Amino acid sequence: xxxxxxxxFLLGVGVAFAIAxxxxxxxxxxxxxxxxxxPLILAGGLVFLSICLLLRPGRGFRPSWPSRxxxxxxxxxxxxxxxxxxxxxxxxxxxxxxxxxxVLCLLYQARPLPAAVAGVLTSLALFGLFDWLLGLPLPNGxxxxx
Amino acid sequence: MDAxxxxxxxxxxxxxxxxxxxxxxxxxxxxxxxxLPGLGGSNAIAVLLPLVFALGxxxxxxxxxxxxxxxxxxxxxxxxAILLNIPGTSGAVATTFDGHPMARDGRAGTALxxxxxxxxxxxxxxxxxxxxxxxxxxRWALHFGPAEYFVLIVFALTMVSxxxxxxxxxxxxxxxxxxxxxxxxxxxxxxxxxxxxxxxxLYDGVDFVVAMIGxxxxxxxxxxxxxxxxxxxxxxxVSRASIKxxxxxxxxxxxxxxxxxxxxxGTLPGAGATIASFLCYIMEKTLxxxxxxxxxxxxxxxxxxxxxxxxxxxxxxxxLLTLGIPGSATTAIILVALVGLNVRPGPLxxxxxxxxxxGLVASMYVGNLMLLVLNLPLVGLFVRVLMIPRWAxxxxxxxxxxxxxxxxxxSSFDLLVMTGLGIGGYLMRKLGFPxxxxxxxxxxxxxxxxxxxxxxxxxxxxxxxxxxxxxTLVLWLCVAASLMSPVLPRLLSKRARNV
Amino acid sequence: MRLSKHTVAFGTLLLAVTVAAPATAQDFxxxxxxxxxxxxxxxxxxxxxxxxxxxxxxFDLIDSPMQVRNxxxxxxxVAFMYTVGEQGENDDLLVAASGGTTLMLARGxxxxxxSQDVRWVGAMGADFPVIAVRxxxxxxxxxxxxxxxxxxxxxxxxxxxxxxxxxxHIRPLQLARAAGIQDVRNLRYISFEAGTAVTELLAGRxxxxxxxxxxxxxxxxxxxxxxxAVMAPERLPGEFSEIPTATEQGYDVVGPNWRGFYAxxxxxxxxxxxxxxxxxxxxxxxxxxxxxxxxxxAPLWMAGQEFDDYVNSEVATFIEFAxxxxxxx
Numbered sequence: 001x002x003x004x005x006x007x008x009f010l011l012g013v014g015v016a017f018a019i020a021x022x023x024x025x026x027x028x029x030x031x032x033x034x035x036x037x038x039p040l041i042l043a044g045g046l047v048f049l050s051i052c053l054l055l056r057p058g059r060g061f062r063p064s065w066p067s068r069x070x071x072x073x074x075x076x077x078x079x080x081x082x083x084x085x086x087x088x089x090x091x092x093x094x095x096x097x098x099x100x101x102x103v104l105c106l107l108y109q110a111r112p113l114p115a116a117v118a119g120v121l122t123s124l125a126l127f128g129l130f131d132w133l134l135g136l137p138l139p140n141g142x143x144x145x146x
Numbered sequence: 147m148d149a150x151x152x153x154x155x156x157x158x159x160x161x162x163x164x165x166x167x168x169x170x171x172x173x174x175x176x177x178x179x180x181x182l183p184g185l186g187g188s189n190a191i192a193v194l195l196p197l198v199f200a201l202g203x204x205x206x207x208x209x210x211x212x213x214x215x216x217x218x219x220x221x222x223x224x225x226x227a228i229l230l231n232i233p234g235t236s237g238a239v240a241t242t243f244d245g246h247p248m249a250r251d252g253r254a255g256t257a258l259x260x261x262x263x264x265x266x267x268x269x270x271x272x273x274x275x276x277x278x279x280x281x282x283x284x285r286w287a288l289h290f291g292p293a294e295y296f297v298l299i300v301f302a303l304t305m306v307s308x309x310x311x312x313x314x315x316x317x318x319x320x321x322x323x324x325x326x327x328x329x330x331x332x333x334x335x336x337x338x339x340x341x342x343x344x345x346x347x348l349y350d351g352v353d354f355v356v357a358m359i360g361x362x363x364x365x366x367x368x369x370x371x372x373x374x375x376x377x378x379x380x381x382x383x384v385s386r387a388s389i390k391x392x393x394x395x396x397x398x399x400x401x402x403x404x405x406x407x408x409x410x411x412g413t414l415p416g417a418g419a420t421i422a423s424f425l426c427y428i429m430e431k432t433l434x435x436x437x438x439x440x441x442x443x444x445x446x447x448x449x450x451x452x453x454x455x456x457x458x459x460x461x462x463x464x465x466l467l468t469l470g471i472p473g474s475a476t477t478a479i480i481l482v483a484l485v486g487l488n489v490r491p492g493p494l495x496x497x498x499x500x501x502x503x504x505g506l507v508a509s510m511y512v513g514n515l516m517l518l519v520l521n522l523p524l525v526g527l528f529v530r531v532l533m534i535p536r537w538a539x540x541x542x543x544x545x546x547x548x549x550x551x552x553x554x555x556x557s558s559f560d561l562l563v564m565t566g567l568g569i570g571g572y573l574m575r576k577l578g579f580p581x582x583x584x585x586x587x588x589x590x591x592x593x594x595x596x597x598x599x600x601x602x603x604x605x606x607x608x609x610x611x612x613x614x615x616x617x618t619l620v621l622w623l624c625v626a627a628s629l630m631s632p633v634l635p636r637l638l639s640k641r642a643r644n645v
Numbered sequence: 646m647r648l649s650k651h652t653v654a655f656g657t658l659l660l661a662v663t664v665a666a667p668a669t670a671q672d673f674x675x676x677x678x679x680x681x682x683x684x685x686x687x688x689x690x691x692x693x694x695x696x697x698x699x700x701x702x703x704f705d706l707i708d709s710p711m712q713v714r715n716x717x718x719x720x721x722x723v724a725f726m727y728t729v730g731e732q733g734e735n736d737d738l739l740v741a742a743s744g745g746t747t748l749m750l751a752r753g754x755x756x757x758x759x760s761q762d763v764r765w766v767g768a769m770g771a772d773f774p775v776i777a778v779r780x781x782x783x784x785x786x787x788x789x790x791x792x793x794x795x796x797x798x799x800x801x802x803x804x805x806x807x808x809x810x811x812x813x814h815i816r817p818l819q820l821a822r823a824a825g826i827q828d829v830r831n832l833r834y835i836s837f838e839a840g841t842a843v844t845e846l847l848a849g850r851x852x853x854x855x856x857x858x859x860x861x862x863x864x865x866x867x868x869x870x871x872x873x874a875v876m877a878p879e880r881l882p883g884e885f886s887e888i889p890t891a892t893e894q895g896y897d898v899v900g901p902n903w904r905g906f907y908a909x910x911x912x913x914x915x916x917x918x919x920x921x922x923x924x925x926x927x928x929x930x931x932x933x934x935x936x937x938x939x940x941x942x943a944p945l946w947m948a949g950q951e952f953d954d955y956v957n958s959e960v961a962t963f964i965e966f967a968x969x970x971x972x973x974x
Contacts, residue, residue, distance in 0.1 A: 043326075
């Protein structure tokens with residue numbers, strides 16, 4: 001059943017990709033194929049293969065989905081990563097990294113104190129490694145600027 | 147014979163004690179950088195390049211340091227591939243297939259040692275190949291035009307998809323998904339923006355390192371997090387920190403075959419090391435058949451890709467040194483370094499600057515050797531990474547990969563792309579789609595399209611050009627064989643069942 | 646009509662270097678100088694930034710070292726959008742650029758920005774495009790080659806390193822136009838990677854190589870290729886001096902692919918003059934001559950207001966040419 005749903009979804013992806021490819025604006029070309037041909041070939045391939053999957057799904061394949069509480073943990077971890085990516089410029093590297101490691105450690109069921117220590121140490125160590133040793137500048141954070 | 151003398155001169159130079167010290171320094175730095183997820187291969191070298199120049203070394207010594215860093219970072223990539231299931235470059239992806247299962251089995255030390263030995267063998271054989279065949283191979287590489295490349299890449303993709311763990315159909319779908327992601331960005335031949343949703347940030351497409359870290363590192367974090375929260379026991383056994391002679395003996399044939407094939411594929415400019423490591427892995431898996439435990443921690447599954455990617459790395463020197471054309475990201479940076487030393491590689495290099503050519507060959511070789519000598523005793527230390535408790539290890543790994551990606555491209559947008567692909571990778575694993583074909587599709591997608599379009603443009607619209615030479619015909623036969631091999635038996639058995 | 650104006654302006658720029666001698670702006674010193682290389686480490690832009698940063702410190706022209714930041718994306722487009730959008734007033738920032746950057750701007754790939762949204766600081770060297778063929782090719786002179794192009798345009802495959810609409814594509818088209826070929830859209834150009842363009846020429850799959858002279862110098866030295874013309878204002882120095890220019894063969898096409906810098910549009914005049922001044926000090930040094938040599942660049946110095954005008958007129962010229970040909974709308 002799962003395979004049939006995947007097949008249906010992929011069929012949709014293939015069709016959508018083909019439609020998007022057809023709408024590409026072709027500029028000046030002295031290239032015989034142009035920008036549309038390759039994406040269209042790929043879309044055709046995906047449509048064909050997903051129909052195969054629909055017609056002949058794998059036997060006895062059952063994915064093991066996580067329980068609701070585990071899924072919540074995964075969701076929180078991803079949310080924290082997205083927030084981290086967005087906050088790194090504003091809070092600066094040191095603060096945001098310490099916070100992120102702290103949060104992730106807690107999600108991995110560490111106790112708060114070791115998690116906090118890990119956060120601070122990781123943040124300092126990485127800052128030293130990247131900013132000083134390797135000369136790759138890291139953001140200081142606009143929050144504290146000026 | 148001349149070559150032999152000049153190589154001996156090269157070695158005599160490298161074996162001075164200060165130069166050996168420099169190789170050592172390079173190997174250590176390279177290994178440290180390469181171990182960090184997200185920093186590896188050519189990126190590590192580019193990052194360290196200013197440092198090399200800042201040390202103010204004389205030209206030949208700088209090259210030696212450089213070779214050390216290069217081999218160190220390649221080995222560092224294998225360490226993170228084996229221990230953490232996070233390859234640092236595309237050439238190390240195939241190493242995860244069996245390297246990581248071995249680590250989970252408590253055989254991380256053996257896998258790491260095997261990787262060092264296999265790299266050394268690959269390096270040795272390819273140095274010999276470089277001496278004997280370089281001029282000859284430069285000619286054979288010229289026969290490889292866009293049409294030949296196109297079919298070679300199709301072959302690599304179908305082979306990996308069809309023979310990867312699990313369902314061949316899902317493998318092919320996975321490869322196509324990877325190819326689709328690779329089409330994002332500016333059309334390689336013109337200025338049409340494709341699937342960028344109007345964002346200039348996507349004009350260069352999805353950076354391969356970003357994609358790989360997303361699919362592997364974020365995916366791995368989600369998988370382990372799931373297991374931790376389900377209170378599965380995550381036991382990491384660390385039993386033995388070395389390799390037995392009998393285990394090496396078992397892999398001799400694998401290493402020899404993979405080195406030879408890796409070297410030949412490496413001489414073709416393009417994604418040599420990646421294609422070579424995948425093809426050799428699959429080839430050994432097929433040859434071993436049911437006698438092996440490929441995919442579940444077969445030591446030959448580490449030996450094959452590791453010797454192949456190392457041999458391919460030296461093979462990439464053939465076009466660089468004979469035509470002046472860099473065949474890989476790494477040789478491109480070596481070209482920069484050579485040019486920085488006022489040496490311009492090209493058809494005249496071996497004749498006019500033999501000491502540079504053979505000095506380089508000698509230092510690459512010594513870099514290889516040093517790595518073996520240095521790392522075999524240190525394997526036990528590396529393995530201790532696994533003894534860091536999971537709750538601390540995985541968060542640190544994620545953050546390191548975030549920082550590496552951020553500092554290389556200065557874009558927090560890349561971090562979001564990475565997270566998005568991580569979710570995609572997690573779903574694919576859950577639904578039984580193998581990740582490796584998608585990664586290969588992502589790496590090779592651009593090359594595949596570019597070569598297809600060049601081939602069709604060269605023939606002025608005639609598609610038969612794709613099967614217009616003996617090389618392409620042979621490769622198409624290989625494609626057909628790889629597609630039929632998993633499907634045929636199943637079709638037959640199905641028919642039998644239905645009857 | 647713009648074409649002749651720009652050719653004249655360019656000639657003056659090359660010869661009259663002293664005109665733009667900038668005031669030594671004592672009143673400005675950058676606090677945290679930064680150079681953005683709009684590509685990954687290792688490419689031409691990256692090297693331009695790193696070499697400049699190194700010499701700035703070596704010559705003691707700035708107080709703290711210039712940071713080099715890589716910002717790859719869209720052939721320089723990401724860095725351009727970032728500079729225009731977020732760094733409008735920054736006095737401490739230079740961004741590496743080249744002739745390809747102007748063509749990208751002219752093609753209108755970036756939404757809502759033009760070449761006038763930044764200040765063009767200076768060009769510090771250039772690679773000149775060539776028409777190169779294999780040593781055993783039938784054409785001995787540019788004229789013979791152009792004659793076949795006139796007679797049978799589809800029989801010749803040209804190959805270069807840049808995408809369609811980039812320098813390696815546009816310069817030969819300008820040449821063909823100068824040779825009286827009207828429908829240059831009918832010509833065949835294939836976009837290879839720079840290195841691949843050389844192998845494809847050697848393997849005989851393409852017939853003409855149209856990228857910069859630096860890319861094919863090793864094959865030229867080895868006698869494997871013949872260079873029919875270089876699109877430079879005068880003959881190149883040294884071993885390349887035997888190559889005739891297109892101009893002296895009667896086709897007035899000059900197309901330097903320069904390497905240089907731009908700065909944010911809101912940069913103060915003091916800061917702008919300071920940067921023009923220090924770049925000139927670097928450009929005239931022996932160390933920079935080495936850098937040029939290592940990168941296969943010929944000398945070229947344009948800076949300040951004149952360079953700014955040059956870039957803007959180049960963009961206008963290209964837009965005119967391209968619109969006429971139907972390359973862009």
